[in-house]
Amino acid sequence: MERAGVRLMGKKLLIHNDKVANIHTLDVYRAHGGYASVEKALKTMTPDQVTDEVKKSGLRGRGGAGFPTGMKWSFLAKPEGVPRYLVCNADESEPGTFKDRYLMEVIPHALIEGMITSSYALGANTSYIYIRGEYFYVARIVEKALAEAYAAGWLGKNILGTDFSHDCYVQVGGGAYICGEETALLESLEGKRGNPRIKPPFPAVAGLWGCPTVVNNVETIAAVVPIVNDGGEAYAKIGIGKSTGTKLISASGHINKPGVYEIELGIPVEEFIYSEEYCGGIRNRKKMKAVVAGGSSVPILPTELILKTAKGEPRLMTYESLADGGFATGTMLGSGGFIVMDEDTSIVKNLFTFTRFYHHESCGQCSPCREGTGWMEKILKKFLNGTANESDVDLLWDIQSKIEGKTICPLGEAAAWPVAAAIRHFKQEFLDVARSKKFVDVSHYDRLNKINA
């Protein structure tokens, strides 16, 4: 399979060895240069030097928000006598995103190596990898790798004869999207109901068990390995502007070659979709209709706006370029869940699917999200039932505007943005569907609801 095929120009740092046989075992991983960053960091660098390299690298959080990792690390409070924790957010649940799963499944040691090196930088003697419940088999893979690492002395007391000791644990979630929100994740990790906390205080000050905590995405932690090995400056040379390094993209939808690709940030979107190295164009020789560029919560863009910005410049795969034009004409890189839709796709049905997801995953803590997500789903169902009116489009718009920015955590926005963007760019389609009164059967979706209820 040509998944993530080697690109001549493109540099790969995370999954360059993904085709090596048995790379999931410690021996093979080590033979391909694995755990070098641990050796380098623990033997030749101070924790602050590691943090400095991460700062220099310009690495930004790969979970979706894109917050500079080095800055996040430097915010970590370091009171005397209080333990600090590193928590890896592997609760990857955003529809369209499956890069972390691929990384953990294929090269679990890359994550563990990153966990050790990052923990050393943060002075954390304990770390947790919180894996979503649906990834149970992945948790098994990571646990097996952890056991290998312990047996070889990469984890435990006095790693490599230094005075740095570290324990890493895997915790499997109960299957809730909301536990990907860092404070909900911490609540869940503490054994409580996964409700997001009200901030401040932020985890950097009071996180897990009330102690200073850094929560990072799987890919972010794995990216620390090449940063320490090659230096932050070398990493920063890859990419464009403030979008440095490489990024894993989960490409799915109506493309010829769906899969996980590691790209250099800065390649044109058009190249990513149509080149043979990546998505290989739209399947069945269809035309492209729209793209959701960063996981289901980011605004959908029609073809003309995803390939070129409103100013007519080619749109690039960077945090800045994808966001160019704000939400009026732009979107976000998000978690890199790249969903391509062809000309036959119903935006209304797609939006129903997304909204149904956010309704199902709302924790129910704050009113706008708890009530609003369900309301929007019911209205969108009307469109599919053939019972919607044209005024329902305005009602949907009004509801999303009353959710956005009014909630405790970003799930409110995640639910509101797709609705807003779909109406912003495809309003006519909504009106046409409302006028046509055509019935679309989605009753099979409800079967799943009944199982869950």
Add this chain to the structure above:
Amino acid sequence: MKVTIDGIEIDVPKGTTILQAARMIGPEVAPPAMCYYTKLKTSGGYCRTCIVKVTQGSTANPNPMPKPVASCRTEVMDGMVVENNTSPEIIEARKGVVEFLLINHPLDCPICDQAGECKLQDLGFQNGSSKTRYEFKRREFEEIDIGDKIKLHMTRCILCYRCVKTADQITNDRVHGVIARGDESEISTYIENIIDNDFSGNVIDVCPVGALTDKTFRFKQRVWFTKPVDAKRDCKTCCGKTRVWLKGEEVVRVTARKDQWDEVEEFICNACRFDHKKKSDWVIEGPSPIHRNSVISQNHYEHLNELKVQIMKQQKALGFMPIDKQP
């Protein structure tokens, strides 16, 4: 710390929240609060009715905050400027929150015991619309008993979490909590009828709506036909200071006393609340202060209370010390 809310400046101590500061100024600028409860730690932040706009974060960092904030959980900074009722954006957002709270609420006020003292009724009246845009079936749950004295009518619940926080804070073992998620979340007990705690009845008082009601009072009387009086008794378990609701000579209900923000002054025990329903059990101190806008005051207490205030003012002017205040 100096903070300006709706153009009115006030000096407050460090650690004060915006909501508390606004309450210090007065009810005209205080945002409504459905989930926040001064006496319950970590309460607030959920209902989003108290959201305000911070147009200036502080003197040191004058940038506005990007999103509306929950005033009940946001501490003031020196030089902060806040807009509540003066911001059309906030008025509109609050209208939205009220609508969200109401779409799945059964609006069964005519048969709800809370009617007349329901915070959601007040909130809807002040900030809501007279029409609904929600055309779907509303959420329903089976009624359940939490112990033999408390009825949980989950259909009416707005998930403010106050009862959960109350049980967490003032009882030893919390036996109810939130199960399920999203709009299917419900307050529930893991095993029904296992509540056995001296203070569990307080969850009824903190409930802003009619979700938790007193089974000894259910369907007995509309509150506006009863007369609240402040009463006390010697109680070994709690303060014994309560509000006794009379219908003629009959004690129909006993609750804790509430302050002007409708928050319990002191929590009372179940014995006072449920087991002392004779007038002779209580020493009556006088009529309870009821706000003149409350439907309960329609029933004659307002002028009595007004009279009491006037008399006290005159006594004060004359330098007269009431007997119970004399040294």
